[in-house]
Each structure stands twice: as structure tokens, then as C-alpha cells.
Amino acid sequence: MNAQAIPRAHADGRHSNSGGRIVSETPGEQDQATHRAIEAVWRLESAKVIAVVTRLVRDVSLAEEFAQDALVAALEHWRVDGVPDNPGAWLVTTAKHRALDRLRQEALHARKHEELGLDMDAREEHVTPDFVDALGAAREDDIGDDLLRLVFIACHPVLSLDARVALTLRLLGGLTTDEIARAFLQPEPTIAQRIVRAKRTLSAARVPFEVPKADTRAARLTSVLEVIYLIFNEGYSATAGDDWMRPSLCDDALRLGRILAGLAPDESEVHGLVALMEIQASRIHARTDPNGRAILLMDQDRSRWDPLLIRRGLAALARAEALNARRGPYALQGALAACHARARRAEETDWEQIVALYDALSVVAPSPVVELNRAVAVGMAFGAAAGLEIVDGLAEDAVLRNYHWLPSVRGDLLARLGRHEEARKAFERAASMTRNAREKELLLERAADADKSARGSTSA
Numbered sequence: 001m002n003a004q005a006i007p008r009a010h011a012d013g014r015h016s017n018s019g020g021r022i023v024s025e026t027p028g029e030q031d032q033a034t035h036r037a038i039e040a041v042w043r044l045e046s047a048k049v050i051a052v053v054t055r056l057v058r059d060v061s062l063a064e065e066f067a068q069d070a071l072v073a074a075l076e077h078w079r080v081d082g083v084p085d086n087p088g089a090w091l092v093t094t095a096k097h098r099a100l101d102r103l104r105q106e107a108l109h110a111r112k113h114e115e116l117g118l119d120m121d122a123r124e125e126h127v128t129p130d131f132v133d134a135l136g137a138a139r140e141d142d143i144g145d146d147l148l149r150l151v152f153i154a155c156h157p158v159l160s161l162d163a164r165v166a167l168t169l170r171l172l173g174g175l176t177t178d179e180i181a182r183a184f185l186q187p188e189p190t191i192a193q194r195i196v197r198a199k200r201t202l203s204a205a206r207v208p209f210e211v212p213k214a215d216t217r218a219a220r221l222t223s224v225l226e227v228i229y230l231i232f233n234e235g236y237s238a239t240a241g242d243d244w245m246r247p248s249l250c251d252d253a254l255r256l257g258r259i260l261a262g263l264a265p266d267e268s269e270v271h272g273l274v275a276l277m278e279i280q281a282s283r284i285h286a287r288t289d290p291n292g293r294a295i296l297l298m299d300q301d302r303s304r305w306d307p308l309l310i311r312r313g314l315a316a317l318a319r320a321e322a323l324n325a326r327r328g329p330y331a332l333q334g335a336l337a338a339c340h341a342r343a344r345r346a347e348e349t350d351w352e353q354i355v356a357l358y359d360a361l362s363v364v365a366p367s368p369v370v371e372l373n374r375a376v377a378v379g380m381a382f383g384a385a386a387g388l389e390i391v392d393g394l395a396e397d398a399v400l401r402n403y404h405w406l407p408s409v410r411g412d413l414l415a416r417l418g419r420h421e422e423a424r425k426a427f428e429r430a431a432s433m434t435r436n437a438r439e440k441e442l443l444l445e446r447a448a449d450a451d452k453s454a455r456g457s458t459s460a
Contacts, residue, residue: 037083045088047172049095051146056099070095148256155220158205163198164223182239228253240435244294268324271316272331278313279337282306294442298346310341329365351381368397384416404433420454
């Protein structure tokens with residue numbers, strides 16, 4: 001991940017000429033700034049550190065251990081020396097050194113009883129097979145990206161699909177266990193246990209940490225796609241924190257998706273996912289105002305949508321549909337995104353087509369979340385009352401019980417129906433459920449607007 005994408009690494013913009021190091025007025029301020037920098041860098045760079053070291057040691061648990069060692073070293077050294085110019089590279093290099101030291105120690109132990117008088121033929125017999133194997137592995141390893149390689153490693157068939165996704169999100173997405181739980185709409189302890197069990201299963205099965213060959217790669221494709229999709233979603237709408245989005249995660253997911261499309265050019269769903277991400281990413285600069293405040297889809301300045309990403313997304317969608325006329329979940333979501341991208345103005349959106357696409361999506365990938373999104377489209381196409389009827393039918397669904405978008409959507413529909421007091425309560429409930437500061441701010445503003453409208457209608 002891009003270490004340059006960490007603006008908070010330099011606290012309050014107070015710089016010196018000491019190679020990008022943080023300079024604070026007091027030791028206490030310096031420690032706080034350093035800790036903020038380390039937290040930001042670790043969130044962005046931990047996946048790359050683990051991925052690079054996993055390639056060396058072929059063991060994700062060991063790779064995590066060395067990555068944590070590098071983090072501890074950063075806590076010790078950066079407090080004294082300051083944050084380096086490229087903190088991500090510093091972490092990678094430190095973790096690699098720890099891993100190489102371990103490998104050297106193991107090699108020395110393995111060789112300490114080796115006889116010194118072996119003839120040349122015997123030594124060639126020992127060395128040549130290793131070299132040939134390594135060369136063959138290099139030729140077969142056409143993935144060429146450490147992060148994508150780590151996705152395939154963690155998505156091993158020995159794990160259940162849910163375990164693969166949770167483990168990979170933890171390793172690659174930079175997501176906390178709590179964030180993964182919210183993405184799955186499940187309790188945090190459940191996800192924590194799932195991740196622990198996944199690591200134990202991989203260890204107990206002595207799974208070799210190697211790139212899968214092309215003929216076995218397809219078996220892991222479903223979970224790889226889901227992982228990339230969830231990483232992008234976390235970047236597009238952060239579950240927690242001070243920012244509405246985490247664009248670096250969107251960039252990583254999009255890059256991985258593009259690489260995957262090159263590896264699997266005949267897979268419709270791969271192109272469908274890329275289409276979805278390209279089109280969604282085209283809106284990123286229009287989703288916040290200059291102060292970082294959230295702007296909802298219907299209020300965005302569409303001239304700020306990136307036309308190149310839209311063209312790339314529509315081209316990927318065309319490839320997906322050409323490969324398979326019976327569109328899968330990602331191709332359908334790509335088509336949904338395309339409906340918005342093709343509308344130059346919000347009022348030109350073809351909501352009836354969007355409802356039809358959600359109808360199709362609910363058949364191939366039924367879920368309460370899909371139904372909630374369908375309710376929004378129905379409310380836009382056929383009136384708020386029709387949408388509210390669907391939402392109220394979802395109110396007791398266990399999956400959506402702690403999902404803040406349920407009361408948020410309900411609040412929007414109630415406001416459009418003129419039921420402003422009920423809308424205020426719904427928006428306030430949604431605000432109490434979200435962990436994202438910008439989202440909470442937006443929801444409370446909508447609650448205040450509903451309250452004003454309620455007072456205005458009462459006085460009238």
C-alpha cells in the first residue's frame with residue numbers, strides 16, 4: 001500500500017529539514033505524533049509487510065510475527081529518530097531482515113553436521129534439483145504481486161469460505177476484527193474465533209504457502225473475489241474512524257482486481273467486479289466536500305466523476321456480459337453502477353431499470369442487504385410508500401438488527417412522505433449505531449432537518 005497516502009504522519013504540518021521527521025514542541029507532543037504516524041502507517045502497510053515476508057518464509061503466522069517485530073522496532077526507533085521518509089519501506093525492510101536472520105540460523109543449524117569432503121558430483125546432485133525446482137516455481141508464479149499472492153494463499157480450500165474471507169480481510173484489508181464483524185453483520189467474538197480457527201487449521205494441515213497453479217486457482221476464485229469486494233467496500237464507506245472513505249483501500253482492491261482480470265480473462269465475474277469498482281471509484285472525489293463532509297449520491301456534482309474510470313468500468317462490464325449473458329452477482333452490481341454512471345443528472349437515473357437489476361440480484365444472491373437496497377430503488381421508482389413497505393418488512397430481520405442503514409433508509413422514506421418526526425427518530429437511531437464520525441455527522445444533520453420540518457408543519 002502507498003506509504004505516501006498518510007497525511008496525518010506529519011502532525012499539524014510542523015516539519016523540519018530532518019528527512020521528513022516529525023518535530024514537535026515538547027516530548028509529549030512528539031510521542032503522540034509518532035504514535036499517530038505509526039498507527040496510520042501500520043493500517044496502510046501491514047498487509048504489504050505480511051505479504052512480502054510470507055513470500056520468504058512460506059508461513060503466514062511467522063510472517064505476522066516478523067511484521068509485529070517490525071512494528072515493535074518502529075515504536076522503539078521512531079520515537080527517537082523520527083518517522084522516516086518512507087515508513088512503509090522501513091517496516092518491510094525491518095521485517096525482512098528479521099525473517100532472513102531466522103532463515104540463516106535455520107540454515108546454519110541444518111548444515112553444521114554436513115561433511116566438508118563431498119566431491120563435486122555429489123554437491124551438484126544436491127544443488128541442481130533445488131535450483132531447477134526454484135526456476136520451475138518462478139515460471140509457474142505468474143501472479144507477480146505479493147498482495148494478490150497472499151489473497152490466494154489465505155483462500156486455501158482447507159478453510160471454509162467464511163474463514164477464508166475473514167482471515168484474508170484481517171491480513172490484507174488492514175481491517176480490525178470489529179470492522180470485519182460489521183462487514184459480515186455478525187458479532188465480533190464470532191469473527192475473532194473464526195480467524196483463530198482458520199490459522200490453527202492451516203497450521204495443523206501443514207498447508208504449503210505457495211502460489212496455486214493455474215489449474216487449481218479457479219477453486220479459490222469465489223472467495224478471492226469476495227475478499228477484494230469487501231476490501232473495496234471498506235475503502236468506499238469506512239465502517240469506523242474520522243473519515244468517510246479510505247481511498248487507499250479502494251486503490252489496492254482495484255489494482256488487485258485488474259491484475260486478477262489479466263490472470264482470469266475468461267471469467268465473467270472477475271470483469272464484473274472490476275466494472276463495479278472502476279465505476280464506484282469514479283465518484284470518490286465527488287463524495288466529500290472540501291471539508292471532508294459526506295455528499296450523498298443524488299447530491300453529488302457529477303462533473304467531478306472521473307470519466308476515464310467510468311469508460312474503463314463500462315468496458316469491463318461489456319466484457320463480462322459478452323462472456324456470460326446470464327450475469328452473476330458482480331456483473332449485476334456492475335450494471336447497477338453503470339445505470340448511475342450513464343445518467344448525466346440525478347433526475348435522469350433509470351430507477352425502473354435499477355429495480356429490475358435488483359430483482360435479478362435477489363435471485364442469484366438473495367440477502368436482506370440486497371432487499372434493503374432494492375427498497376431504496378423501489379422508493380425512487382414507484383414512490384416512498386412502496387419502498388417503506390419493504391423496509392418495514394425487514395425491521396425484524398436478525399441480520400439487519402444492528403445495521404445502521406436500515407433506520408437511515410427508513411428515515412429518508414419517512415421524510416419524503418412528510419412524516420418528519422418519525423424520520424428524525426430514525427435518523428437519530430442510525431446515528432447512534434454508526435461508528436464512522438462523518439456518517440454520524442451526516443445522519444445527525446438529517447435528523448435536525450427533519451426536526452425543523454416537523455416544527456414547521458406543526459406551526460403551519
